Amino acid sequence: MRIYLDHNATTPVDSTVIEAMDHALRNCFGNPSSVHAYGQTAKAALDGGRAAVAELLNAQPSEILFTGSGTEADNLALRGLAAAVQPGTKNHLIATAIEHEAVLNTLKALNRTGWTTSLLPVDETGTVDPTSLEQAITDDTALVSVMHANNEIGTIQPISELATIAHQHGALFHTDAVQTAGKYPIDVATLGVDLLSISAHKFNGPKGVGALWVRRGTRLIPEMTGGGQEKNRRAGTENVPAIVGLGVAARLAKKAVEHQSKVTAKLRDDLESGILSVVSDTFINGSSNRVPNTTNISFTGVEAESLLIALDLAGIAVSTGSACSSGTLEPSHVLKAMGLSTHRAQNSIRFSLGLNNTETEIVRTIQTLPTLVHKLRALSRTGS
Numbered sequence: 401m402r403i404y405l406d407h408n409a410t411t412p413v414d415s416t417v418i419e420a421m422d423h424a425l426r427n428c429f430g431n432p433s434s435v436h437a438y439g440q441t442a443k444a445a446l447d448g449g450r451a452a453v454a455e456l457l458n459a460q461p462s463e464i465l466f467t468g469s470g471t472e473a474d475n476l477a478l479r480g481l482a483a484a485v486q487p488g489t490k491n492h493l494i495a496t497a498i499e500h501e502a503v504l505n506t507l508k509a510l511n512r513t514g515w516t517t518s519l520l521p522v523d524e525t526g527t528v529d530p531t532s533l534e535q536a537i538t539d540d541t542a543l544v545s546v547m548h549a550n551n552e553i554g555t556i557q558p559i560s561e562l563a564t565i566a567h568q569h570g571a572l573f574h575t576d577a578v579q580t581a582g583k584y585p586i587d588v589a590t591l592g593v594d595l596l597s598i599s600a601h602k603f604n605g606p607k608g609v610g611a612l613w614v615r616r617g618t619r620l621i622p623e624m625t626g627g628g629q630e631k632n633r634r635a636g637t638e639n640v641p642a643i644v645g646l647g648v649a650a651r652l653a654k655k656a657v658e659h660q661s662k663v664t665a666k667l668r669d670d671l672e673s674g675i676l677s678v679v680s681d682t683f684i685n686g687s688s689n690r691v692p693n694t695t696n697i698s699f700t701g702v703e704a705e706s707l708l709i710a711l712d713l714a715g716i717a718v719s720t721g722s723a724c725s726s727g728t729l730e731p732s733h734v735l736k737a738m739g740l741s742t743h744r745a746q747n748s749i750r751f752s753l754g755l756n757n758t759e760t761e762i763v764r765t766i767q768t769l770p771t772l773v774h775k776l777r778a779l780s781r782t783g784s
């Protein structure tokens with residue numbers, strides 16, 4: 401039995417999504433910008449996807465803009481907004497220290513072009529204190545970007561409170577909701593944000609397609625120039641089958657939220673308490689206010705990368721909170737920002753559950769861990 405517990409990295413594509421994409425590939429090959437019947441069939445498929453995404457977010461279809469990924473949606477939000485700001489007016493952007501690289505590296509790139517940037521700190525649970533935004537924001541701030549939930553620890557941020565503060569200072573607000581769609585309710589009206597990014601492959605849709613919700617009336621300069629697709633905001637012939645897949649996944653995701661909050665949350669809690677009771681010196685990283693599928697656990701004295709490999713050999717797929725670059729294990733920027741020691745950050749494993757995980761899989765994972773951890777701890781004690 402192989403067990404997949406890495407759904408925050410990506411999810412299996414739902415069979416209904418595959419069928420709908422297969423149908424679209426065969427039957428909706430026309431260019432949605434063409435006026436003839438073939439084009440209009442493809443356009444109707446596109447519109448269906450747009451309506452489904454809008455429904456998932458409680459938004460208007462005309463506010464949905466399709467992109468090639470969650471990364472592109474984040475880029476378009478930040479760069480598109482920055483480009484729309486009149487030169488010589490606002491010149492400051494704010495995000496948090498725990499954003500995904502799609503936001504952090506975009507902010508760095510904008511900083512190199514003259515924008516001033518600030519990163520808000522988080523507390524030991526990975527939560528942003530609205531007071532820190534109050535302190536960082538100025539009348540020069542054009543945009544605040546805070547992720548809805550973090551990909552490594554699952555902590556949910558007080559988005560509506562933060563968005564209110566941004567608006568009080570004349571700034572717009574973007575949230576990267578890539579890790580909440582299908583796991584947690586999303587309602588753009590309640591959140592009070594101006595832009596919101598999602599990505600299909602995180603909720604049982606295909607890879608390489610995402611969407612940016614842009615509140616009506618928000619000025620955005622396109623990053624991709626060319627034809628007039630997506631209301632002149634994202635040039636390039638739309639990937640119709642992928643967008644159809646995104647639409648079907650969005651419809652399923654809306655229904656999945658309830659399953660996640662009951663079934664997945666229970667499995668995650670069982671996994672968490674099971675691990676904590678059978679493996680000594682283990683600690684949960686993050687807040688109790690989390691998406692229901694995620695737990696991040698530090699195993700003292702165990703290099704997370706070694707445990708990941710051992711688990712993989714045992715048929716269990718998880719992820720580490722560390723990024724392995726050029727042979728050195730860099731502790732996760734998220735765990736570091738939460739004030740965790742380098743050791744504890746390097747000892748951390750992320751388990752992220754999905755809709756198909758079962759009680760049996762959770763029991764098997766809990767039973768597998770003690771022996772592996774014991775072996776790795778013994779090895780690290782002998783220094784071999």
Ligand code: PLP
Binds near residue numbers: 576599608
């Ligand atoms: N934002 C967050 C929070 C993510 O977790 C991810 C993917 O891991 C992305 C953005 C990027 O999405 P995509 O893989 O569609 O580019």
